[in-house]
Amino acid sequence: MPTDDLRVKLLTQMHFIRMVEEEIASRYPNEQMRCPVHLSIGQEGVPAGFALAVRKSDYAVSTHRGHAHYLAKGGDPKAMIAEIYGKATGCSKGKGGSMHLIDQSVRFMGSTAIVGNSIPIGVGLGLATQINGNDDVSCIFLGDGAVEEGVFFESVNFAAVKKLPVLFICENNLYSVYSPLSVRQPEGRSISRMVQTLGVDSVQADGNDVELVFSILSQLFEEIRAGDGPRFVEFSTYRWREHCGPSYDDQLGYRTDEEVAFWKSKDPIDLMTRRIKDLAPDSMARVKDEIAKIRIEIDDAFRFAESSPFPSPEDAHVGVFASE
Amino acid sequence: MLGYLPVSETTFVSAINDALGIAMAIDKSVICYGLGATDPKTIFGTMHGLEEKFGRSRIFDMPTSENAMTGIGVGAALGGLRPVMTHQRLDFFLLAMDQLVNSAAKWHYMFGGQASIPITIRLIIGRGWGQGPTHSQNLHAWFAHIPGLKVVMPTTPADAKGLLLTSIFDPNPVVFLEHRWLHQAVGKVEPGDFRVPIGVANIIRPGKDITIVSSSYLTVEAIRAAQFLDAEGIDCEIIDLRSISPIDWTTIHNSVSKTKNVLVLDSGAQTGSVAGEIIAQVAMKQHQILQRAPMRLAMPDVPEPTSFGLTREFYVRASNIYAEVMRSFEKIPSSGLNPIKDPVPHDVPGDWFKGPF
Numbered sequence: 294m295p296t297d298d299l300r301v302k303l304l305t306q307m308h309f310i311r312m313v314e315e316e317i318a319s320r321y322p323n324e325q326m327r328c329p330v331h332l333s334i335g336q337e338g339v340p341a342g343f344a345l346a347v348r349k350s351d352y353a354v355s356t357h358r359g360h361a362h363y364l365a366k367g368g369d370p371k372a373m374i375a376e377i378y379g380k381a382t383g384c385s386k387g388k389g390g391s392m393h394l395i396d397q398s399v400r401f402m403g404s405t406a407i408v409g410n411s412i413p414i415g416v417g418l419g420l421a422t423q424i425n426g427n428d429d430v431s432c433i434f435l436g437d438g439a440v441e442e443g444v445f446f447e448s449v450n451f452a453a454v455k456k457l458p459v460l461f462i463c464e465n466n467l468y469s470v471y472s473p474l475s476v477r478q479p480e481g482r483s484i485s486r487m488v489q490t491l492g493v494d495s496v497q498a499d500g501n502d503v504e505l506v507f508s509i510l511s512q513l514f515e516e517i518r519a520g521d522g523p524r525f526v527e528f529s530t531y532r533w534r535e536h537c538g539p540s541y542d543d544q545l546g547y548r549t550d551e552e553v554a555f556w557k558s559k560d561p562i563d564l565m566t567r568r569i570k571d572l573a574p575d576s577m578a579r580v581k582d583e584i585a586k587i588r589i590e591i592d593d594a595f596r597f598a599e600s601s602p603f604p605s606p607e608d609a610h611v612g613v614f615a616s617e
Numbered sequence: 618m619l620g621y622l623p624v625s626e627t628t629f630v631s632a633i634n635d636a637l638g639i640a641m642a643i644d645k646s647v648i649c650y651g652l653g654a655t656d657p658k659t660i661f662g663t664m665h666g667l668e669e670k671f672g673r674s675r676i677f678d679m680p681t682s683e684n685a686m687t688g689i690g691v692g693a694a695l696g697g698l699r700p701v702m703t704h705q706r707l708d709f710f711l712l713a714m715d716q717l718v719n720s721a722a723k724w725h726y727m728f729g730g731q732a733s734i735p736i737t738i739r740l741i742i743g744r745g746w747g748q749g750p751t752h753s754q755n756l757h758a759w760f761a762h763i764p765g766l767k768v769v770m771p772t773t774p775a776d777a778k779g780l781l782l783t784s785i786f787d788p789n790p791v792v793f794l795e796h797r798w799l800h801q802a803v804g805k806v807e808p809g810d811f812r813v814p815i816g817v818a819n820i821i822r823p824g825k826d827i828t829i830v831s832s833s834y835l836t837v838e839a840i841r842a843a844q845f846l847d848a849e850g851i852d853c854e855i856i857d858l859r860s861i862s863p864i865d866w867t868t869i870h871n872s873v874s875k876t877k878n879v880l881v882l883d884s885g886a887q888t889g890s891v892a893g894e895i896i897a898q899v900a901m902k903q904h905q906i907l908q909r910a911p912m913r914l915a916m917p918d919v920p921e922p923t924s925f926g927l928t929r930e931f932y933v934r935a936s937n938i939y940a941e942v943m944r945s946f947e948k949i950p951s952s953g954l955n956p957i958k959d960p961v962p963h964d965v966p967g968d969w970f971k972g973p974f
Contacts (some may be wrong), residue, residue, distance in 0.1 A: 344918050352696070354692075359869065373879070375950075376628050383729070384725060384728075384729070385728045385729040385731075386726050386729030387729070388726055388728065388729050389727045389728055389729065393727045393728060395728045395729075395731060395732070397731060397732065399881060402692075402695050403695075403724070403732070405719070405720065406653055407715060407719050409715075410688070410715060410716070410719055410720060411687040411688075412685075412688070413684070413686070413687070413688025413689045413691070413692065413694065413716065414688045414691050414720060415690075415692060415694070416685070416688070416689050416692060416693035416695070417688060417689035417691055417692020417693040417696065417700075418688055418693070418695055418696045419692070420693045420696070421693045421696020421697055421698050422696060423674075424648065424674055424675070424693075424698065424882065425696070425697065431692075442713070443717075444682075444684045444686065444688065447680065447682035447684060447685030447686070448682075448688070448689070450680055450685075451679070451680055451682060451686070451689060452678060452681065475781070515832045517931040564739075583784055611730075612725060612729065612730040612791050613725070613726050613764050613765050613782070614725065614765065614767075615725050615730070615733030615788035615789055616788070
């Protein structure tokens with residue numbers, strides 16, 4: 294059972310992710326972050342639970358909507374914000390932007406911008422781990438859209454054949470851009486049950502309950518580290534803001550106001566706050582302190598990014614090849 | 618551990634096999650996989666005996682999943698391994714363009730140079746015996762068009778071995794193109810860890826009258842044509858490119874400075890070809906010294922047909938090279954006729970080839 298301390302950490306981690314994303318959203322209209330951004334506001338439960346369950350030496354790869362995963366794995370916020378600003382101090386030196394984040398010091402090996410693209414790469418990291426012979430796990434974040442890609446099937450299949458130490462974490466937020474699951478996958482499909490039939494033990498759970506996310510992931514990490522092969526987990530979640538950008542896109546009419554309101558009523562931060570207030574009201578003072586520290590850290594990160602220099606135009610031509 | 622083979626005549630296939638064995642012996646991070654890698658035929662014999670020597674965790678057969686297996690190679694490379702992936706036909710690999718172009722080629726650049734992808738992708742190009750539209754494509758120009766990829770295309774067994782070892786230990790992704798018609802080619806190969814640098818062409822026949830830039834199987838045809846052109850007083854210098862990307866521009870420009878004439882051969886379709894790029898560079902930089910219009914012999918902009926009948930005049934052969942050079946030099950063969958009788962049947966590389974692929 295989670296302790297009060299763990300609950301505070303889970304809630305704090307969710308606040309951290311949301312506050313970073315909200316700061317990006319609020320400053321985006323200044324037109325200094327000149328690249329597409331895909332925010333995870335509303336989806337913080339999964340990455341926060343992951344942050345507390347994962348080990349530093351485990352690998353992770355992610356997607357276009359990857360800020361939360363980078364931060365959850367322990368990626369440097371300054372380098373991420375600077376990257377979104379296109380600065381020389383960015384985690385990818387301005388070459389990648391919001392959709393290409395990396396912090397190898399915490400084994401966040403990269404997020405990429407093509408749906409499904411990073412899935413086999415995560416499986417390959419699992420293969421390397423197996424051949425190198427240690428008990429690290431390679432964690433792959435993906436969305437419900439990526440499940441429709443052929444490479445998803447290919448990757449799950451290979452992980453199953455080789456019993457690789459891979460954890461597939463599917464955040465099912467019901468939409469691929471504006472296209473609902475109903476036009477993309479057959480009625481009544483359960484993604485997790487489908488993957489189970491491919492030979493990978495799978496579970497499905499509520500991604501808004503960060504404690505549940507944490508305990509499920511902790512259990513799966515344990516099983517994989519024991520050499521039991523890959524695992525797949527599907528968490529239900531919901532993107533609050535627009536697919537790409539800082540605002541809302543509900544005026545487009547692709548989802549109903551009732552649906553949005555329903556999912557906002559399941560806000561993972563509210564849920565956890567209420568739980569802590571019920572179970573350990575004294576802990577809320579610590580949460581407040583942590584939020585104050587996060588505020589300072591985020592302000593520092595944006596100050597760092599905004600004051601950092603751009604890379605020089607000549608740098609565009611450097612780094613196509615690695616030298617020996 | 619090294620020196621499995623003495624300096625002696627060996628085949629292209631044995632040279633590849635030798636290079637793989639040496640790479641796996643000197644570096645435990647080298648892994649090899651491909652569909653059929655450990656089956657009874659071991660990919661035309663190129664991976665013969667490796668499973669027994671190095672074990673199933675380092676050399677393995679794979680699912681028919683070209684795209685994922687390329688991405689898995691990228692991930693394995695990020696995890697510290699040096700994967701060598703092989704496909705029995707280049708065409709099969711077209712399913713993997715996302716992982717080749719968006720991942721392998723980009724990773725080093727788009728993450729600010731923090732990680733590199735030392736993966737080698739061996740692709741075998743088919744030809745003849747009805748290989749047809751989707752088993753015979755020469756897409757080296759495609760790969761060379763992608764910044765971040767190196768592309769090599771050896772002709773001789775020695776270059777096959779030396780370039781494969783260099784490719785495996787290069788920190789970047791390398792597309793290694795083997796022509797099926799060269800697999801039984803024979804030549805002297807150095808023993809041990811012998812390397813040929815990427816990006817350096819080989820003047821395979823020195824000459825003074827015309828530069829013929831060639832690569833892979835077409836170099837065999839060019840050498841044959843040059844023997845007959847020599848009899849007509851045209852001394853050909855043949856540059857075997859070996860590397861398609863990067864191209865050895867220095868060797869090409871130096872040769873053209875000397876011969877003042879150029880013919881470029883290309884086994885790919887002519888529009889957007891590597892030959893077109895070479896002619897552009899020569900024309901832009903050396904137009905003042907050229908005695909004749911630059912020439913190109915490439916494949917027509919047509920898929921390769923299957924039928925024995927349809928392919929009879931389809932390929933660029935020594936007789937075509939001879940005729941093109943003679944036309945350009947405004948010469949008539951002393952016998953009055955093109956003296957080159959290209960080997961028949963036209964759709965096999967030699968008696969050794971009995972099909973089906």
